[in-house]
Structures are given as C-alpha cells and as structure tokens.
Amino acid sequence: MTAAQLPLAARQKALRSMLEIRIAEDRIQEMFMANLVRGTAHLCIGQEACSTGMAAALRPGDTVTCTYRGHGHALALGMGLRDLMSEMLGKAAGCCKGKGGSMHMTDASIGLLGANAIVGAQIPIAVGAALTAQVKGLPYIALTLFGEGATNIGAFHESLNMAAVMKLPVLFCCENNVYGEYSVWSKTTPLQDIAERAHSYNMPGIIVDGQDAEAVHDAVAAAAARARAGEGPTLIEFKTYRYKGHSRNDTAPYRPAGELDRWLARDPIQILKARMIADGQLDEAEFEELQHAAQVAVADAVDFAMAAPFPSLDELTRDILVD
C-alpha cells in the first residue's frame, strides 16, 4: 500500500510526535541504566511510526489498549510528558499516581484504557470497549496493540473470533517487531505474516510498512471507517523493528549481524523527514529546531518528575475498591 500524503499540519504533528517519543525513550533508558528507578522498561525506539500513525487516525471517543511497550502509544495519544515521566519514577503526579509504572501507562481521558503486562490480556479488553460502542450505538472504535508474539496466546484467537461474529468495531493492530523477548518470531510462529491469521476469522488481514507513519495512518483510518460503518474488525500487521533489547538489561545478542543496520536505514523519523524535505515542507534547520524543542520538553518533564513527591503511604490501600 502506498501512503497517501497527510496534510502539512498532520505531517508536522507526526514528526514532532515521533521525535518526542524517541527522545523520551532514550531518556528513560538513561534513567533506568543510572538506577534512578528500579524495575524495568520496554522501549519502542524504532517503532515510533506505529504509535504516531495509529494515534493520528483515531478520533476523540475512540479507545486504545496496549502493552508494557506502551510509552509511545501514550505519548502519541496525547499523554503529557510530565505525567509519563512522573509515572516512570513512581511519583504521585504520574498518570496512575505512581501505582502503575512503566508497564501500565493509562489515561482514560485520552482514550488509553490501559497498558498491560500480561501478554495478550489487553486484546479482549478492547473487544469489550467495542462492545460498549455497539450496544450504545456510539460511533467509536476500539483499537488494541500487541506484538507478534502475543498472537500465540489463546486470548488473541478468542478475541478475533468473537469480534468477527459480533461484527464489533475493533482494530487488532499487531506491531511485528521481529522478536518476542529473545526469540525471533519465525521460531515460534509458523507463518510468513501475522496478517494471515485474519483469514481464520473471516476478517481482512492487512500488512503495512510500520516504519512509515503515513502508511500506518492510512491503514488504520481505512479499517476504522470500515468498523464505524458496522462492517466489523480488521487485523493489521505493522512490519517494524525494535532497535533496543526487549527490556532494560537485554543487549539483544541474539540478533544477526547487520540486521539492526538494515532497519536503521529505514528509520521512521528519517523517512518522514526526508519526504517532507523532498516536498519542500521542511529544512534541516527546522528539523533541528523540532528536535531541540522535544529535548527541552523531555528535560523539563524529567526535572519535574525528579522533584515531584512520592505518593503518601496511605495510597497503598486506596483505589482497590470503590468506597
């Protein structure tokens, strides 16, 4: 699928969004490696176009569930950097009051219904969000993101089947980043493409260049239109790559030599940047300004989060049940 060109403002927004995600993720990695926070972080560096293109195609009222590799999704959907960084450091000002953490960025006000640390668990939850839209007759769709590894979990298959028979307005978006933890996906999954799995559930299965934010946008927008028209779910596979290891301590020794370089040559930020320069919409100086602005915003958020207080201990027993 060749991408239609997004309007200038949308392109600028997408570029800003991808830069913000990239720089924030780099900074998160630094904070974790400097032991400023314990625990682990799963970065989406290299996969920014999936987050940005997906978010650009959604409308207010649409909902998203995603994974522990969810910082990019959250930022692209409009989570504030301060909310995100504070959550990362377990501070009271975080989007989940510090109780969720790196793997659980959640903010219903931007449609983000939860990032899940149990592989595949977010998929049926999105089916439920689509059920709400269908039952109430609302024009909203639900979208769920997961990795290629998650398509070997029962919850994935049950969700696709149920959504298909109920014709629910839900988009199943697989970010195929080649690895599930330390395993290359060809060793755990006997298919050429995850999109093939759609055929068992009689829904369209679409393959998209996940490094191209505009292509991602177009595919999601088309599937969303179909879902809003009552024609049911779509499985979309984004072909993408994570530049870093699976999580904090993984240096990805299992990657064949040269593989990362081949993907770096198709960097999502560089692809959009080059296209905008070719179209006379951007020059190097402007790009550097955008990059600088994102760095300043990320630095501000980290400073804010570092200075912010931890939650008080009585938070431990709050929010478990509605009072």
Added chain:
Amino acid sequence: MPELTYREAVCKALADELRSDPDVIFFGEDVGEAGGVFKVTPGLYEEFGPNRVRDTPISEQAILGSALGAAITGLRPVAELMFADFIPVAMDQIVNQIAKYRYMSGGRLRTPLTVRAAQGGGVGFGTQHSQCAESWLASFPGIKVVSPADPAEAYGLLRGAIRDDNPVFVLEHKLLYSMKGEVAADAGPITLGKARIVRPGKHVTVVALQLMLQRAVEAANLLATEGIDVEVIDLRCVSPLDRATVLTSLEKTGRIVVVEESPSGAGWGGDIASLAADEGVYFLDAPVKRVNMGMTLTPYSPPLEDAAVPTTARITDAIRSVMHGYRRS
C-alpha cells in the same frame, strides 16, 4: 563446600535430573537458547539438545496442558512459566486438569510434572509482575507447592520435585536469585513435605517461607539482643503442610507468628493459624499473629512497594507484640 547462587543451584538441579533420567524434559519461553529470562538455565539447551530442552511460543495454556499430557504418557516434564503472575493464564489446566487428573482416573494415571515460576515483589516490576502464588495454589488438593529459601534448598527441593510422582509447583523468588550459599557437592534431592527448623528458640515460633524466611531470621537475630529467643521454621511447602513440625514447635514456645508475602485473604497463613487455634489451642500463651500484606496489592512506586511487603521491622514488631506481657522464663 562449593558456593552457588540460588539461580545456579536451580540450574544445577535441572542439569542433574536431566542427566540422571532420560524421561526428564524441560521447556518454556526463552528457557533454551537464551538461557532464561532470569538467566537461570544457561547451558541446558547446549548440553541436552533441542529434543529435551525446548523453547515454546508464548502459550501458557499449551505449556501446562502439554506438560500434563506428556506426564501421563511417560515423560517427567519440567515446565517454566517465567513469572508466577502468568500462572492464572493457565489456571484451567492447573485447577481442573493437572490437580484432578489422577483423582478422576481413580488413581490409574500418574502426573509426575514440575512447574517452575519466579515470584515475589521488591523488584519494581509493578502489580502484574510481583505476586506470590502459594495461596492461589494451596487451595487445590492434588498439587504440591514448594518455595525454596536459599541455594541449597533450591537445589534439593527442585530435585525432590522432579522426582516426585505428583504435580509440583516450585516457586522461586526473584530477589533471591543472586543470593549465594553453600550447596554440598554430594547434595541430593530433598523429599517434599517436611518443614525445617532453621533457628531453634524457646519463646516464640515464627513460620515463614522464602524471602519472608530470610527476614524472619533477621528479625530473630535482632530480638536475640532483647532476650527474645525466636524459633524460625521454614515451612518449605504450603502443600502438603507439615503440621507436626509446627505443632511440636508451638508446644515448646506457646506463641506463633506466621509471615506471608501475599495478601491476607484466604492466605496459607490462615491454615497455620487455624491449626494453632485447633490442635494447638492448649499450647497457646498469646494470640496467633499473622504478618502479611493485608488486602492490598503491590504497587510500582518504590516506597509503596517497600511498604506493601512485610519488612524485617514489621516482623520484629509482631514478634514483640506476642511476647508483650507473656514472657516465659
């Protein structure tokens, strides 16, 4: 005696069982070529090959269901579930299949399988990656549940689990993987179901497991300086429960504190408390005390997480509270 880390002890136990019994196989997510997410099982794939040591897809139901199927047809599988928090993903295979298969066959089938998983908080992994599984599993007759507290225990109990003809869950603690300890060169399997007294004492019995056992021992050492002599029992298994060791100790001390790294609701500590209140009631000189997380969860924020799980200080306070006003000579 050679010193091993807890993770090395687990790996050695697996290797020794794989070596001694060709029916033992080992599989799970990234356990083979990558050597495990917690770096517990490096080298096994290389030594025992792809037929007996296998990497699986992310498919917990299939992992545990196939372990059962393999067990009833002649193998002695060891399956890894990585984080104990993924146990619920495969709960049907555990509750309705693995735990019941032998019983429903009128004892005609044997289910010699072992499931390993890493549990516990304190690592900053958040609410879905920090839970302990003993109390979930303790309510199912038909499985055994083991929680090793140090490297020697990790070694002997895992070998004991693999040799056991029943389904056994071996729960390892993430915070203990780097703990070092001596494992005798000639150490063998430990038969499951017998608790051990790790520190004899005469004033109060503390029953604990794993990380909480380590903290209970710290608490006991602190209290020794106050003249309180604490007997610490490593329960080892919540199922089957070694009632005799607990009751014998309680008879001696007259006081009991149970420490769990889990929420209070339907916790295994309640079983110990009810044992004390029932068969042990005439031994009691003080109320039975449970130390646990209460009905709360393990949050991500470091200070909250540290407050959620019982600390040495909380255990020490609980022991003091049962001693207060009741001290025997």
